[in-house]
Amino acid sequence: MDDYGKSSTGLDENIVAAASYICIAGPILLFWIEKRSAFVKFHALQSMLGFALLGILWLLIKLVHGIWFLWWAPGLLALYFSISMMYRAYYGETYKIPVIGPLALRHVYDTNPEIAESEANGV
Template sequence: MESSSNEVPEKSSTGLDENIAGLLCYLGTFVTGIIFFFLEKKSSFVKFHAMQSIVLYLMLGILRVGVGYVPFVGWILKAVISLIGLVLWILLMIKAYQHERTRLPIVGEIAENLLEKNSRN
């Protein structure tokens, strides 16, 4: 997990401080991520957390459904994925509130690549 921090939170285009908007990107998992992705016009901090939330929680949801079909141990794997999702949910909200751009391995890279492609279009 890679983290970088800015000292003073600025206002996002939503009118909220960037750290509050970043936290809210995770609050409703991918749903609030989608909302903030489309609402935010200027803050790369908020856009990043919104996209990371979307990618992370959609991937975890797909994984959770997929492992549900595994005989015998599927329910254990679903529980583990749910626990990982809960831990990441809390951790990422705390990090965003502390105005840290915490980039998860793989998921963070995918989120940044999607943001880069989106900004070119």
């Protein structure tokens, strides 16, 4: 695991990227403070968007009174989402969740040209 770069936190970027899937506060903080690693910023943003979609799904299920028996489904999806994405991030995979993954990746590189330039130069 020595081939991973360091994030702005001083930890290996694979560990920080995996930690961004633990809860909703983590990715917000990591996205805000990370300055060097596009890998960490991508996973933090993808985590925020994923949890936001799960929250919207939970609200929609809660608002529709006829499907009260599905209230547990978004929680189970969130657990699966967190565990599977933590595993992928820890092993260095830039897995893009359909729809939100490409958006997150494009946003990271479009709004952080210094990251894109440093990665292109091999820094």
